[in-house]
Amino acid sequence: MRKSLFMMITVGMTLASAADLRSAIEVPDASAIIAKDLLGPAKQFTMPKGCITDDKDAIARGSFIFHNLNGKKAKQNPPTGLSRKNADGKEKQYGNCVACHNIEGAKGGGNIGPDLTNYQEYFMKTGTRDNVYVYQKIADPRIDNPDTHMTVNLTTGLFTEREICDITSYIVSIKK
Amino acid sequence: MVSKNIILAAALVGVLAFGGEQFAMSDSDRAMYAEMLENNPADMDVESGSELLEEYCDGDAGLAKFLGVSEDALPNYIAGFPRYIDSLDMVAGLDQVIQALMVQNGHKPFALASADMFSMLAYSKAIANDEKINIDVNANKHMKEAIALGDEVFNTKRGGRGLSCMSCHSPDVIGSILRTQPLPDLGSVENKAAATWPAYRMTKSSMRTLQRRFQGCMNNALLAVIPLGSKEMVALEVYVTEQAKGREIAIPGLKR
Numbered sequence: 001m002r003k004s005l006f007m008m009i010t011v012g013m014t015l016a017s018a019a020d021l022r023s024a025i026e027v028p029d030a031s032a033i034i035a036k037d038l039l040g041p042a043k044q045f046t047m048p049k050g051c052i053t054d055d056k057d058a059i060a061r062g063s064f065i066f067h068n069l070n071g072k073k074a075k076q077n078p079p080t081g082l083s084r085k086n087a088d089g090k091e092k093q094y095g096n097c098v099a100c101h102n103i104e105g106a107k108g109g110g111n112i113g114p115d116l117t118n119y120q121e122y123f124m125k126t127g128t129r130d131n132v133y134v135y136q137k138i139a140d141p142r143i144d145n146p147d148t149h150m151t152v153n154l155t156t157g158l159f160t161e162r163e164i165c166d167i168t169s170y171i172v173s174i175k176k
Numbered sequence: 177m178v179s180k181n182i183i184l185a186a187a188l189v190g191v192l193a194f195g196g197e198q199f200a201m202s203d204s205d206r207a208m209y210a211e212m213l214e215n216n217p218a219d220m221d222v223e224s225g226s227e228l229l230e231e232y233c234d235g236d237a238g239l240a241k242f243l244g245v246s247e248d249a250l251p252n253y254i255a256g257f258p259r260y261i262d263s264l265d266m267v268a269g270l271d272q273v274i275q276a277l278m279v280q281n282g283h284k285p286f287a288l289a290s291a292d293m294f295s296m297l298a299y300s301k302a303i304a305n306d307e308k309i310n311i312d313v314n315a316n317k318h319m320k321e322a323i324a325l326g327d328e329v330f331n332t333k334r335g336g337r338g339l340s341c342m343s344c345h346s347p348d349v350i351g352s353i354l355r356t357q358p359l360p361d362l363g364s365v366e367n368k369a370a371a372t373w374p375a376y377r378m379t380k381s382s383m384r385t386l387q388r389r390f391q392g393c394m395n396n397a398l399l400a401v402i403p404l405g406s407k408e409m410v411a412l413e414v415y416v417t418e419q420a421k422g423r424e425i426a427i428p429g430l431k432r
Contacts (some may be wrong), residue, residue: 101186
């Protein structure tokens with residue numbers, strides 16, 4: 001009690017101004033964190049050669065990225081060519097596309113984005129969409145829709161070109 | 177207490193009525209939720225917050241004095257937070273006011289992220305239970321700046337997936353399903369986020385605050401997490417509180 005009384009007097013004397021009192025409480029800076037974290041402008045990409053494939057492993061990787069959140073949360077082991085961790089040892093992020101999209105075999109699929117079930121049949125064969133559209137959509141959907149609620153996957157550097165190709169190949173593939 | 181339970185029950189029915197196989201709440205979750213409606217585990221945090229406030233800040237009276245209002249006016253005044261606080265010359269959250277008051281009373285303030293501070297914040301905000309949120313974002317230039325900054329932060333796309341808060345909390349996606357979770361309307365009568373946090377979070381088995389909840393969304397959506405009490409965080413709180421303006425405060429809330 002006596003100690004706190006003493007402190008009260010000393011503190012009372014040193015905290016003459018609002019700035020002093022403010023500096024005694026937590027007001028951390030967040031602007032630098034946000035500035036470093038900002039998203040670059042919308043970017044148009046060119047689909048690389050040999051991007052769309054019916055290679056089983058590529059489609060399996062695309063599927064895995066689509067249905068899983070990250071290396072730590074994934075229940076099954078990732079297929080050949082995909083790892084749970086990045087080179088720096090941190091857990092690898094996957095697409096978690098299923099959070100917003102339904103598709104064949106989806107568990108707990110969301111409906112924020114369109115249902116991608118039967119994509120080849122409904123979207124490709126009808127000529128509504130083509131590979132380039134799907135590739136760009138996943139890479140940076142803002143080119144098609146500046147106000148999109150969808151994630152940006154290549155401009156952010158979260159995935160490589162090849163991974164975007166794997167995901168695209170999976171979506172346009174014919175599923176059983 | 178009774179009226180609080182009715183509000184919560186209504187909110188629960190709203191959630192469950194959503195139904196369908198996409199919704200993730202199991203029967204046992206449901207039973208647990210019902211049990212907790214009767215007996216919110218965070219009531220204990222509020223209780224301990226009351227004791228801490230008494231010990232370190234001279235209780236309600238000390239808080240009222242620091243804020244320059246009568247004890248009678250305190251509930252209504254607290255319902256207007258975050259506010260511009262003269263003695264700090266900034267727009268402050270109630271937790272920062274408690275820190276300042278602790279300092280003034282000669283104590284080392286609890287960290288904003290500490291469980292003790294969460295408890296004190298919960299108790300202090302619960303002083304305003306049944307009051308309607310009356311934040312005034314036009315009260316002065318500081319509040320005007322805060323709401324503008326909050327709007328900006330809420331809408332800024334960033335992080336590993338290029339998302340903003342607005343990606344999932346804009347009017348055109350509210351009610352859609354994100355991996356089994358309906359996207360909540362932060363201002364609605366059922367959710368009224370700013371009026372119901374601090375809340376007991378069942379999935380975390382602990383009481384969390386509104387700013388801590390923001391951090392949860394940032395973390396999940398791969399946005400770099402910004403610290404509690406930063407100007408931007410308080411601005412987000414101002415922005416989200418404005419959305420629940422006029423809603424009755426009911427602390428502690430109970431959330432999935």
